[in-house]
Amino acid sequence: MKKLLQTASLFIAITVLSQGKEYIKFKGSIPNYGKETYKTLTVIDQREDKKIGILPFGNQKEEKEVVFLTSPGNDLGNWYKKGNDEGGSADLVLILKKLKLSVGETIGKNTSGSIDFSAQTFSKEGDQYRFLYKKDTVVTLNNKEIAELLVKNVPNVFFDLFMRTYRKRPFGNAVSINELSDYESFVRNNYAVYKSDQLKDGIYLDHVSFFNQTPEPGNYLLERNEKGEVTKALKEENGKKNKIPAYKMFAYVENGKAYKKGLSGFLDLNRNEKGFYVVSNRGYLFPAASNNTLGMFGLIGGVADAIQQGAEQKKMKKGDKFEIYIDPLTGEYDFPSEL
Template sequence: MKKFLQAFMTCFVIISFAQNKEVIKFRGNITNNSEGSAYKFLTVLDQREDKSIGTLPFGETKEMKEVVFPTTPSNDFGSWYTKSNYQGGGFEFILILKRLKLSVGETVGKNTEGKMDFSAQTFLKDGDQYHFLYKKDTVFSFSNKEVSEFMVKNIPTIYSIFIKKSYEIKPTEKSVVFADLKDYETFAKNNYEVFKGDQLKDGIYLDHQSFFNQVPEQGNYVLERNDKGEVTKAIKEENGKKNKISAFKIFAYVENGKAYKKTMSGFVELNRNEKGFYIISNKGSLFPVQSNSTYGMFGLIGGIAGAIEENSRQKKMQKQDKEEVHIDSLTGEYDFQDSEI
């Protein structure tokens, strides 16, 4: 009888504990289909200052439940990777968790607003050296009738998009040691040539790394413009041969010490303040045509269920006031502080 009561109480405690938890389900896959480096396995470094994800209302009764990982982030992501990929390769894929916080806001009509504060970084580990791959630091905004369930359901989706994007990125040539991972963003910024002086080198830059390291394309390139004065290409003549680079392939160019950034609507002036480099624009101008709800959150990749109706969202974006939109020095992407899901 005593053993029966002990077993009963154990089951009761387990069931009671589970009822107050909402467990993240790692569905889908994070298969590496890129032609880049193959990884032996995925390792998580959990650098979150606050390990709690959030306690939110669920179901018709709005029962408060704590959102949790099934076991631990390291075990859960590692198992997810192993199920999605064949083991092999000579490198280790490092996922650094910086922030993952969920919160629920006001209810407007039938839908309730929700926020996901998301920050993560990825690195390729080769021996004891780490090469940066990708990062995302933003707050995703949700609107759904069952917003708590909707946000939890999409946690694996967002991580999947983020990780698959990382697979496609060429690792930085410069490596760092483990100690530098604690605040890699500050470390990298302090080592970029562009932040060490006020004068920019004239020339064309094909990617963000060459711009922030101030290494323009070699040779004397001349910018060619159309009748409207818009840059269409850069041309270098050398040894009787012409080398042409389309404006589409140029990340930015510097002329007479002034930088201009390529956008979908042409080149715009690139300014600088204490936070870094920025342009004056808005999402509607930078992303005039979108086919999913993530509008650029991962470089125009991925889609999430429950997307907001495209036309109404696009009109809303175009009406937004123009503001300072910074260029992320680690990724070259537009650094929006929020993204709508």
């Protein structure tokens, strides 16, 4: 029996050691055309599970482990250097929280798969960090060669993160590296909106002012159309009128009740122990394209087609509505992965 166990252990060890690797390749460059420039890119790998995934590749469905060529820091750092000259007073810091690839069921010739991704970016000066952007998402793909397509799209997910980061200016209080381990909890503990049950009436132009409870100064009056929909806010001071059109608002609060601006009008902004949320669906929030996967990532060509095919399988019914939370770090809709 002992010999049998030794033989089995040896077989498992040989299998693991002989398992092939599939490397994530970061091609091209990620030049920064934004207003903020950075000296270097630093990656802090905070993934609880460092394994990305073991997927079936090729016609023979050979199991291979998906890995970075060297490490997240080296691979992304070298990729960043290709398109960015050193400059600026701050460093760009990327906190990698999660990167998981998985393959799902096969329908016909195509197999589904997903990229589960979470990362945050910060601007660092000295030993202080200021928040830039965050992306938590699950990208669903559907293709005959799903494993190859998943690996190919990992750089596109990072590319999208960088492009959005470049357009952001650092905001919020500067924090030390200790707060980066759970920055979301730090923010929740410091935002004024979580310290009071009462919301301040007024107009909020962005999520930061809303969560900090600092509405636009002055006594704004809401104007509505014949349907009762808010179209603008007006205030008059010292003989001068100031107008804020509805499309420029993030939200407004009237009589202690909050309303969030969407493409199809204002929605009730509700609150529970998890945070602030609207009751809606993708089709209502994004009427031009019910699949927001394409909206999140600038993927083109055959890759975008594959994403669209996968998304069509999950298209929700018009009547279905869900609690969709507002991300306190970005102000964006935080869609559950299953929606």
